[in-house]
Amino acid sequence: GAGVSQSPSNKVTEKGKDVELRCDPISGHTALYWYRQSLGQGLEFLIYFQGNSAPDKSGLPSDRFSAERTGGSVSTLTIQRTQQEDSAVYLCASSLAGRGPYEQYFGPGTRLTVT
Amino acid sequence: EDKVVQSPLSLVVHEGDTVTLNCSYEVTNFRSLLWYKQEKKAPTFLFMLTSSGIEKKSGRLSSILDKKELFSILNITATQTGDSAVYLCAVPPVMDTGRRALTFGSGTRLQVQP
Numbered sequence: 545g546a547g548v549s550q551s552p553s554n555k556v557t558e559k560g561k562d563v564e565l566r567c568d569p570i571s572g573h574t575a576l577y578w579y580r581q582s583l584g585q586g587l588e589f590l591i592y593f594q595g596n597s598a599p600d601k602s603g604l605p606s607d608r609f610s611a612e613r614t615g616g617s618v619s620t621l622t623i624q625r626t627q628q629e630d631s632a633v634y635l636c637a638s639s640l641a642g643r644g645p646y647e648q649y650f651g652p653g654t655r656l657t658v659t
Numbered sequence: 660e661d662k663v664v665q666s667p668l669s670l671v672v673h674e675g676d677t678v679t680l681n682c683s684y685e686v687t688n689f690r691s692l693l694w695y696k697q698e699k700k701a702p703t704f705l706f707m708l709t710s711s712g713i714e715k716k717s718g719r720l721s722s723i724l725d726k727k728e729l730f731s732i733l734n735i736t737a738t739q740t741g742d743s744a745v746y747l748c749a750v751p752p753v754m755d756t757g758r759r760a761l762t763f764g765s766g767t768r769l770q771v772q773p
Contacts, residue, residue, distance in 0.1 A: 548701075577760060586663075586747065587702070589760035603760065633700055647707075648761065653700035 546570065548651035550636050556657045557626055565621045565654045569638030576619050577639075577648060578611060579603075580632040587635065593619060626658045661686040665748050665764035673772050676738050680767045682748030683730040692731050694722055695747040697766065702747055705733070738771045745769070 578590040589603040613619040637648040695702035711726035749761040
């Protein structure tokens, strides 16, 4: 079946602009996660959704970052007033509820470059 | 706070070599440790280890966990250029904390030269 998909695959934006990144999880996966990975770094957790609610937002780096999920499916990560330090690959993952947090399936990511 | 440290940060080998990648961890109430392979962007799942001393094997890749010394190793034998990737080690959080995110190490970048 289809895996996790993300769009766009690449995004170049000017400093100060807003961007929206989209994630389509695997059908039936109720848990959805956003991570980001800066160049040469490990994955940094941003936010976790269970259904449409976000019980863990602890990784969002500032109030410029927000995310929502609708219909228990598609999620959008929004970064307002982008800064150069926001440049990274943003990865989305999903997993089945009740199977623990560890069997996460990752999407191909969105590479964000802020100029 | 959970902590995962991987070494080396990068490694260059020739085809046919055997490599060993290391992952040490400090976690509260350890449950499992996971290895992922990341080529380009998306990490793909390799192994999940929960029991000490039991080797997980998949083809030329194998991994083992030492819960006493708090580390895991990932071995790749007879390396091929297709093994070139970043190898990530991760631990899941304790379930009753409400957290669900994996804590990742910074990864080991492996480059296999022909």
